[in-house]
Amino acid sequence: MAEKEILRVENLNKYFGDHHVLKNINMRVRPGEHVVIFGPSGSGKSTLLRCMNLLEEPQSGSLFFLGKDYGPKAPKKAWPWQSNDGLADPRYLRTHIGMVFQQFNLFPHLTVLDNVTLALRRNKKIPRPEANEKAIKQLKSVGLEHKAQAYPSQLSGGQQQRVAIARALVMEPRLMLFDEPTSALDPELVGEVLAVMKDLALGGMTMVVVTHEMGFAREVGDHLVFMDDGNIVEEGGPEVLTNPTNDRTKMFIKAIL
16 A cells, blocks of 8 residues: 655654744655745754754653654663664664765875765665675766765765765665755755755655755655744745735745745
């Protein structure tokens, strides 16, 4: 039976000290869907994304990935991980959810090839020759197989971000998260990264993207989410951009378009 959803967030709350960053967030991501989250700085967009792969631990609510709850109240596996007890395993979630950050987070002392293969070799215990083969395939998909032996310092920002995308894709994730992946790039380099993301979308990759690139949101997003002050203010299809109903959404879109 086909899955109805990859990820579901229910009544999720996140605090940093006394600051209530995410307020009873509810969202679901279906297979093949391209969810675009936008809104003003400080609205909780990136924090929500980081909660989705447990880089941030929410204080309350539920986070279902492939039907299993990884929320703060759900029982989870604990070290040493050996038991096959059916409990939620955070390592499984992180292995199957790829994430691309604002900053590229490549290891400067490793070649492009070693950056892309590292998780395959360490986490999946794949032998180096097989890992290299998988990595070259993904580097080719982002147009950088000829840079396999280069170091990050020898690449442009756009190239580094494309390597970061290949590094996430090589793990064969069920879901890709993008946290403002073009915000650290010079304007002339933005297009090459967005082109890779558009190709992924056309290929059927399930994606959640936090971005200020409204052209990308309009072209690729099939479910748009506007956040403000830790709340989902408005969501829906492309009409959220062309005909928003909420006054706050209207104000924001008018200011940026």
